[in-house]
Amino acid sequence: MENSTDIQAYMDELGRAARRSSRALNRASTGDKNAALEAMAASLEADQEALLAANREDLAAGREAGLDEALLDRLELTPDRIAAMAEGLRQVAGLPDPVGAVRDLARRPSGIEVGKMRVPLGVVGIIYESRPNVTADAAALCLKSGNAAILRGGSEAARSNAAIADHIRAGLAAAGLPEEAVQVVATTDRAAVERLVAMPEYVDVIVPRGGKGLIEMVSRKASVPVIKHLHGVCHVYLDDRADRRRALDIAVNAKTQRYGTCNTMETLLVAEGVAGDLLPELGQRLGEIGVELRGCERTRALLPHAHAATDEDWDTEYLGPVLAIRVVDDLDAAMDHIDEHGSRHTDAIVTEDYSRARRFVAGVDSSSVMVNASTRFADGFEYGLGAEIGISTDKFHVRGPVGLEGLTSEKFVVYGDGQVRT
Amino acid sequence: MENSTDIQAYMDELGRAARRSSRALNRASTGDKNAALEAMAASLEADQEALLAANREDLAAGREAGLDEALLDRLELTPDRIAAMAEGLRQVAGLPDPVGAVRDLARRPSGIEVGKMRVPLGVVGIIYESRPNVTADAAALCLKSGNAAILRGGSEAARSNAAIADHIRAGLAAAGLPEEAVQVVATTDRAAVERLVAMPEYVDVIVPRGGKGLIEMVSRKASVPVIKHLHGVCHVYLDDRADRRRALDIAVNAKTQRYGTCNTMETLLVAEGVAGDLLPELGQRLGEIGVELRGCERTRALLPHAHAATDEDWDTEYLGPVLAIRVVDDLDAAMDHIDEHGSRHTDAIVTEDYSRARRFVAGVDSSSVMVNASTRFADGFEYGLGAEIGISTDKFHVRGPVGLEGLTSEKFVVYGDGQVRT
Incomplete structure (x- = not known):
């Protein structure tokens, strides 16, 4: 041509x-x-x-x-x-x-039956x-x-x-x-x-x-x-009621299991109450793997070898062996940070506290929100969609990993027995 | 300002x-x-x-x-x-x-539980x-x-x-x-x-x-x-296996119960096998109500007082007391007409034939597809949505009457017990 x-x-x-x-x-x-x-x-x-x-x-x-x-x-x-x-x-x-599945078929006062069919x-x-x-x-x-x-x-x-x-x-x-x-x-x-x-x-x-x-x-x-699938600036928040072993394992896995993927953790948030306990061991494990750390001031007080994080670090998708770390006061501060700097892709909390887990799941506006699991699970195969045509970072139509269902819509089906409207 | x-x-x-x-x-x-x-x-x-x-x-x-x-x-x-x-x-x-409802929460082979939460x-x-x-x-x-x-x-x-x-x-x-x-x-x-x-x-x-x-x-x-909600060029197809009473009542109701609404029938399709039986009585009833008829040649052979329909009539949303009528050979011809001239809003078949009803429901690509009911039912209240913010003629995100659910999306929620990805 x-x-x-x-x-x-x-x-x-x-x-x-x-x-x-x-x-x-x-x-x-x-x-x-x-x-x-x-x-x-x-x-x-x-x-x-x-x-x-x-x-x-x-x-x-x-x-x-x-x-x-x-x-x-x-x-x-x-x-x-x-x-x-x-x-x-x-x-x-x-x-x-997926095609032809009907949900919520129910009889209405007029006598018609109405449901939604996937098309x-x-x-x-x-x-x-x-x-x-x-x-x-x-x-x-x-x-x-x-x-x-x-x-x-x-x-x-x-x-x-x-x-x-x-x-x-x-x-x-x-x-x-x-x-x-x-x-x-x-x-x-x-x-x-x-x-x-x-x-x-x-x-x-x-x-x-x-x-x-x-x-x-x-x-x-x-x-x-x-x-569309834009970038993934994913967070893990280690709550001060986190199980210590889970916190360390999830943080290491979310950062290092693969660097170049959109569901890799880019910023770690740590509750002040456990920072002193967790960060030294975590810094050592990540250091051994070769991850460069960039921390806030409170982080650097505990991890002197971490570089100073700049404002830009909180918004960066590194896609590589670099991690930003911020010590936050509590769950609210963590959620505020995610709200301000996250890309609404995938964010996780590690905690044993029931009410905080519920608040995080309900309140964080991301396509995947996790409790006590590595962000690396945000994937069509891991979610059981069978295959994935992409990951949507939009809210309209479909969010998160997109499988067969995301390529469909629903129409209304109506079954009557001669009903007319009066 | x-x-x-x-x-x-x-x-x-x-x-x-x-x-x-x-x-x-x-x-x-x-x-x-x-x-x-x-x-x-x-x-x-x-x-x-x-x-x-x-x-x-x-x-x-x-x-x-x-x-x-x-x-x-x-x-x-x-x-x-x-x-x-x-x-x-x-x-x-x-x-x-609707907010917070979780569906399809299920355990995956990795041990995480994954579901979709409405947000x-x-x-x-x-x-x-x-x-x-x-x-x-x-x-x-x-x-x-x-x-x-x-x-x-x-x-x-x-x-x-x-x-x-x-x-x-x-x-x-x-x-x-x-x-x-x-x-x-x-x-x-x-x-x-x-x-x-x-x-x-x-x-x-x-x-x-x-x-x-x-x-x-x-x-x-x-x-x-x-x-968005564009126009409604809605059809009723009277099959040659339609119940006579239902066919007449639904056709009259779909056209005349209200003229100015988007779910009002604009074109009536009649199977050749029943046109001779149904059209004279239907023409009389609609004539008494004051509906102007515009028909194809086969229609006018049965209803001499109908005006001749032009090509434009098949694509027109009259929003008034005018009805286009076309006699078609069979179900396939009716579905082809709807596919070519419809606006994918609401279309109905009147039939007692099980397999034809199923074919019409599966094959007509409209936001509402009905069997033996008046198109006038296509409405958020009649469908039980409780209220309606509009009717979507798009396929993306939401189709048909839009209630609370159409103003929401779904995010993935993941509950783990410390799982990491290997």
Whole structure:
């Protein structure tokens, strides 16, 4: 495609095809959707050569373009990774079908029965970066939830994504579902993204999966709803009624189990009453692991080797081996700190006090609020959603890890016996 | 306020105050919220003079400005209407508090327990037109659902709305809740609306209640989510396995019980197999009531007095005594027509056929789908929501009549016993 008029026409064509096939998907049986997922998995496993060859071309082009090793690693497909992709498709096939579930069906005084039925959103647009396995994951979640999908991966994985799309189409065809139910955008031009997020007549929701830059760009340009995931400045508050062992283990795990994830603790809050008891041992354990500490004045009185935290530290998502530590007076001060500096992602309290645990859970306005557990559990698999298309830091429509249910809506169903309104 | 800089500063001040008070409301007890609603109702009933005087001023200014009688009637408050407003507040006090309800709490393999807790959205902005009772209704629904509210009524009701706001503040104060939990915008400048819909730092969702022009303007300017209600082109399909009596009664009721409402039927679809039996009697009944009929050719062969329908008729929300009628081959043709011409608001089938009823319910993508009941039932009170802040024709977040639940979101709550992730 040579110019933006061509790209717009191309995207509109994808949009129309997606809208058409979304009607068929809305009515597709659970059996047909699962058969398509199984057939995709079988196709990926049976015939890997074309996909591996396409991936080698992506890798070569990436090396030439000077991509760093971490990015190249994320881009690379191996037989094991393809098997994992196929396994992911089969796991989604094994999840309960959310479509058609009815809740709260009840008789009204007029005699009609009213309930809410879960239904697909329609067409989902997903914009993501280098990992090609997202193509299969996203296709599976959209299909299982009865939505048509338009997928736009990173340009560095374009050949791999196109090859995966062949397997997806084969699976759809094998199950008798429209091949256009999942479409992969064939151009890497940015104008395609700008059009994708601004055609509400064809697309019902956009899910961007990637760095802050991508998400901010999409949010700015979008005229359709966006399920967005901004940053995670997550807290653990060690209350003065915390169990000592739990407090230390959770703090260490929430910071160090993995550094680069959004549910990693970035700031530790410690009640003044236990700071003197907990911080020295904690400082030693974190120091041994190689975590740099940045503390408030009261922290540094107990941990002289900690650097002085600046105001900026309280608002920073380090995504690395750095931890901000603040000693606070009590639960209220901790909650105020979280309210002011948190990103409403995931926050935890460690306490044995019943009423304080209840106050923290009710009062902290974050997508996940935890008692006596590591923030690292905030994840679709750990929560039992089976798979995750993203984590929403918004409050509208869906909050926290987004699984199949987040890709659906509810309509009212009414069963009558000839009732009319008087 | 003299210029747009002043108005922006004023709106920002309202926004900051709303955000502050939303934190208190999030934690407010059900008892305190109900006490505030009861106190508002008592205040409205005890002291009506200032409100009636303000309303007389609005009416006089409206007459001077040449408002038509229908608008003046909607604007007018009487002791009876004030009593109904107070009764509405008490009804909301009687509804279950949605905040804090936890569903699906279940133990995961790691040992943590994970569930979803219903929480307020935060700050709700409501923009509405002439009826001043919306001020009390909207305040009540926002308060009960734990949200702070910024209300912007029509300029023609400005004095009445300000007087109602005094009672709302009195009620909040009586219950010890922040008076800024409900704020009524004091300027009628349109710049205030434009700012209200574009301050995501202070406002979490906008609900416009009014005509198409208002809703389109708000949608165009908004940078925060909008719960919007566009038009209702509602259908009733009379299947050839319909019960004759039910078919006739539902068709007449759906069209004529009230003309100006969004859930009124605008197009009747009739299966060819029963058109000859049903249409003559139906044409006679509707003719007696004074409904103008516009039919397809097959309809006009049976109802010679019907006008010829044009393509435009199938897409028109008449909001008046006009009905489009189309004879269709079968259920599939009816569903295709609804898919192409409907507005995804409310559609009904009349049939005694089990499988067709199921296919219609599953396959029609509208916010309310009905079997053997009049479309006029699509309403928050009839559905048992207790009250309604609007009807959403979107799919994202909430569809159909919006009650307290539509003003909330869900966060994940996690209860552990010291679990860490491995």
